[in-house]
Amino acid sequence: MCAQQRFSFDFGSSSLSRGTYGAVNNVARSFNAGTIDEVRLLNSDGVQTDIILKVTDDFRSVNTSGTSNPDSSLSYQSSQSSDSFFGNTQPFLNSTNPTAAFVLKGLSPSKFYSFEIFASRMGVTDNRETSYLISGQSSQTVYLNPSNNTDQTIELLNVQPNAQGEINIQLTAGPNNTSSSGFFYINAMELIEHDTTLSSVIITNQLELLYPKQLATWESGKTVEFKWRSSGITTVDIEATQDNGASWFTVSTVPAVTGRFTYTVPSNTGIYQFRISGNGLSEQSNDIRIIPDDGVSYDIFILGSSTAAGTGPSHEINTWVNKYERYLYELDTRYRVENLAVGGQVTYNLLPSGSSIPTGVNETVNNNGNISAAINSTADGVIINLPSNDAARSYSVNDQLANYAIIMAEASSYWIPVWQTTPQPRDFGNNTSKLSIQQGMLAATWQQYPSTTVDFWSGLPVPGDNGLLDEFDSGDGVHVNNAAHQLFFERMIQSGIHTDIKNRVDNLLITDHSEITELSIHPNPVHNFLYIDTLKSFTDFLIIDTMGRTIKTGTTKNSIDVSKITSGIYFLNIGGQTFRVIKS
Structure with a gap:
């Protein structure tokens, strides 16, 4: 089987509402070559790599009129498809931006890289064909018309980087472009790194849970956001179980292309697992502990x-x-x-x-x-x-x-x-x-x-x-x-x-106030023995430092030997109460 590493890109708006998290590389506000910092890429598993994207030739700016409903056969979220970087070969607002380009650096010259590019500009009547010149050891040009596009992509397979480990991508208007301003666009891109040649970039029917995935603790009434990536899937079912999978109940069914769902944590506490599913695919979270919101933060x-x-x-x-x-x-x-x-x-x-x-x-x-x-x-x-x-x-x-x-x-x-x-x-x-x-x-x-x-x-x-x-x-x-x-x-x-x-x-919390007898301690500061007044019986105690580390534990009825504790500030938890103690 061909070893692969996959990357997803979102070119466009810098607003948080359009930005994507997780394993999508948000190339936001990066259309100017002179001011961009390098974007160090995350692969589809959310692992940071040594591959870098950098704009080398300015785009004109950002457009936010791409499709917000990409076809379910595509792997792009609406946040990726709805915005773009663009340029213009003919005057627009008294200026032109005839070409734009970016480079991928840190690639392995011995590996192959395959591209899928998506571009969309809705609500237009002309042809805005865009030319993408992709250059590594060799160069090849591919074309895509973004006009009212919701489901078309272009692929370029098995590109090898140049000797410096770089592949350059240059954009301009294509030969069939009829826009009076020569507009060209890029909204989103998928990149696959692989050891041997591929016949296609597109892998249909994919579903990947991004969050929740790891162990987590949620408070009742708080909101959290489910996140996923998908392709070839129309809707995603979100389900939960409280009996370790013996039975599942539906949380919601949502369009897959949204890539996310805002969830209000239920009032029923306990250990949950969640799963997302669609078209026969599913992925499940680890244990999620739901607790009451008792004001602790x-x-x-x-x-x-x-x-x-x-x-x-x-x-x-x-x-x-x-x-x-x-x-x-x-x-x-x-x-x-x-x-x-x-x-x-x-x-x-x-x-x-x-x-x-x-x-x-x-x-x-x-x-x-x-x-x-x-x-x-x-x-x-x-x-x-x-x-x-x-x-x-x-x-x-x-x-x-x-x-x-x-x-x-x-x-x-x-x-x-x-x-x-x-x-x-x-x-x-x-x-x-x-x-x-x-x-x-x-x-x-x-x-x-x-x-x-x-x-x-x-x-x-x-x-x-x-x-x-x-x-x-x-x-x-x-x-x-x-x-x-x-x-x-x-x-x-x-x-x-x-x-x-x-x-x-957690160590400072008083969890049971029901039968607390008011205590007092002396002397404070203390050098050898700390005395506790009004204890009725032997009681467990805990001494921690200001970093929350346990220093001493035990049981006492009237005194604690602190002579071997280093000088400093500590907290004594005893009888449901907490005292600040200065050790001299």
Whole structure:
């Protein structure tokens, strides 16, 4: 059997309503060759690859008049078919855009690549035939008329990349194009990488569940979105079971081309599985735990500057914060990510409200985006992402560390854990002093906060650290692109911060208020023995640190020996109550 890797593309509008997630590569707002960052591709399994798409010759702009009802025999969702990139060979609004092009890079010269292209422009009466010149080791041109098209595609099979591992695709008006402006389009594309030659790109009757697929926890009353990919299927049946598949009941039947369905989580709690089916095909989720919405949430606040705020990627859906927020919500609807980052900020801006700024420092505390704002909003954990502005403004490593210490102390006084990312590479030009500050802060961050630092540096800088590698540079030498944000997202997940915050909240919850006797503890701070008053009998206790880690457990009636616990701030759970304890 021929080994294959499949990719799906959506060219067009940058609006979230038209953007697609999952395993579709949304090439949104990328029609300008001079401003596009490179789009690092996801395959159909949602796995990021080393293949990159980059526009090399401008398109004119985006059109949103493609079909919203593509034929069910096609593999495209309506969000892919309804919008496009376009150009025009003859004057339109006093300008022309006679050709447009993009390149696929990072391909294997020993493999074959087959293309299926779809284009659609509804509500027209002329012929808008588009020419697609696809060039690798050899070149071939194919044609498609997008006018009122809902079901036609063109294929080009078994293209091999050039020696550099690249295939170029150039668009222009075809010879049969009768549009007065010579309009040409591309809405969507499928790409298959394969080891041996193929006779056809189209694989009919496909159905792939994108979400829910993994284990997840949903709260009653919340909304979640089922997502799938399909071809050759008219409708999709969505079903659920609460008895491990012994019986299924219908949730909904929807058109397959929509690719998604918004679902309100039912009030009946328990373990569910869901499946989608159509034309004899079906795919089932893993266990989904549905729980009551009891008001519990895991609130993660993001502080920082332009990277966290979303500068650099081609669209906000490609930022690490937005990816992180979507991932966590799909994992457990109790997660809540609040992004307070503002472009241009430095450590001084994040200081607690009311902090004094040193003479000569032209900065002000941002009361809406600082540590106090997170505390006042009852954050369960804070992530700080400050890439390079401090160094760019020549604030020393000692200045930055002093500000971090104030921020951390403020958060700690409210028992809120804080994580931080490393600085990020940046092109400082010939200013070696600023580069030295950045390198020094990188080392100091790891040294000062080894267990709470997330790596946003490794693999990104050019040799010598003064700049970003091209594959991660959005184009200005300062801000990072889609590929870097994907890397940051993956590293943030790998850090396990979200799990630490969840465990911390869960360990602090009081779950049974029915028979609680008011307790008191002393002394606090404590050095050796902590005494608990008014306990009526031997009672289990739990001591955790500010990261939610269990430090000590046991049973007591009146005292706990804490002499061997390291100095710091802890929480004692006992008798259904929680106490903040300072170990001296």
